[in-house]
Amino acid sequence: MCGRFTQLLTWAQLRRLMRLTSPPIELPLRYNIAPTQRVPVVRHEGGGRSLALLRWGLVPAWAKDLAIGSSMINARGETLAAKPAFRSAFKRRRCLVPASGFYEWDKVSGGKAKQPIYITASDEGPLVFGGVWESWASPDGDTVETFAIVTTAPNEMMSRFHDRMPLILDPDDHDAWLDPEREDASALVRPYPSELMLARPVSTRVNSPKNDDPSLIEPVEPRRAEGLFG
DNA sequence: CCAGACGTTGTT
DNA sequence: GTCTGG
DNA sequence: CCAGACGTTGTT
DNA sequence: GTCTGG
Numbered sequence: 001m002c003g004r005f006t007q008l009l010t011w012a013q014l015r016r017l018m019r020l021t022s023p024p025i026e027l028p029l030r031y032n033i034a035p036t037q038r039v040p041v042v043r044h045e046g047g048g049r050s051l052a053l054l055r056w057g058l059v060p061a062w063a064k065d066l067a068i069g070s071s072m073i074n075a076r077g078e079t080l081a082a083k084p085a086f087r088s089a090f091k092r093r094r095c096l097v098p099a100s101g102f103y104e105w106d107k108v109s110g111g112k113a114k115q116p117i118y119i120t121a122s123d124e125g126p127l128v129f130g131g132v133w134e135s136w137a138s139p140d141g142d143t144v145e146t147f148a149i150v151t152t153a154p155n156e157m158m159s160r161f162h163d164r165m166p167l168i169l170d171p172d173d174h175d176a177w178l179d180p181e182r183e184d185a186s187a188l189v190r191p192y193p194s195e196l197m198l199a200r201p202v203s204t205r206v207n208s209p210k211n212d213d214p215s216l217i218e219p220v221e222p223r224r225a226e227g228l229f230g
Numbered sequence: 231c232c233a234g235a236c237g238t239t240g241t242t
Numbered sequence: 243g244t245c246t247g248g
Numbered sequence: 249c250c251a252g253a254c255g256t257t258g259t260t
Numbered sequence: 261g262t263c264t265g266g
Binding site for chain 2: 003058061062063068071072073074075076083084085086148151162163164
């Protein structure tokens with residue numbers, strides 16, 4: 001489901017979109033963000049919203065090492081309020097993850113090959129994922145802040161590729177998601193409408209997390225895409 | 231009481 | 243840390 | 249999510 | 261096959 005995404009926003013665009021109050025940081029264009037990497041996310045802080053670099057893959061406070069983070073890149077929206085690993089983060093430490101699009105891998109019938117699909121908003125504008133974050137103290141005494149992206153059941157379009165999709169939040173819901181006082185955040189966990197999303201096949205170059213360049217989101221030749229859509 | 235798990239995805 | 247299983 | 253590693257001892 | 265790293 002959501003194991004790779006893009007962030008193609010300048011600092012100025014992001015600041016306006018998210019109404020940030022924190023000081024500017026350098027924001028590279030990212031075409032292939034992978035788990036364990038540090039990612040800019042938005043948190044509620046001092047009545048405003050700040051951007052911070054957190055490691056993707058939530059490590060619970062009680063974990064002995066970072067490794068568990070690799071399998072906690074997502075958190076099921078239906079259950080995270082009750083799960084020990086996510087419960088406290090969901091209650092008090094929700095975050096917003098700005099994105100431009102994300103990847104899914106469509107199984108090609110008959111083979112083991114998988115076709116990467118790039119999914120964006122239908123207007124190709126920014127998407128905002130709902131996330132939860134946690135702070136972990138390493139044995140060395142270092143503090144590592146980590147996050148997971150919340151998932152929901154898929155909408156009709158996404159169900160073509162997977163049985164899960166990332167939680168995508170409307171701008172109207174951003175404040176409620178970030179507010180630690182809000183007790184009804186679960187009400188915001190719902191699939192985003194198909195009508196507002198767009199999918200297109202892209203190069204398998206995206207498979208390697210080392211590849212991180214503009215060519216990754218160019219549509220593949222129509223010949224290769226044939227049979228995948230329509 | 232202590233010990234041990236605590237998570238997701240996809241695949242079979 | 244906190245919950246479940248034994 | 250996919251790619252890539254997957255091990256130890258002793259010696260330099 | 262399964263785990264870790266990105």
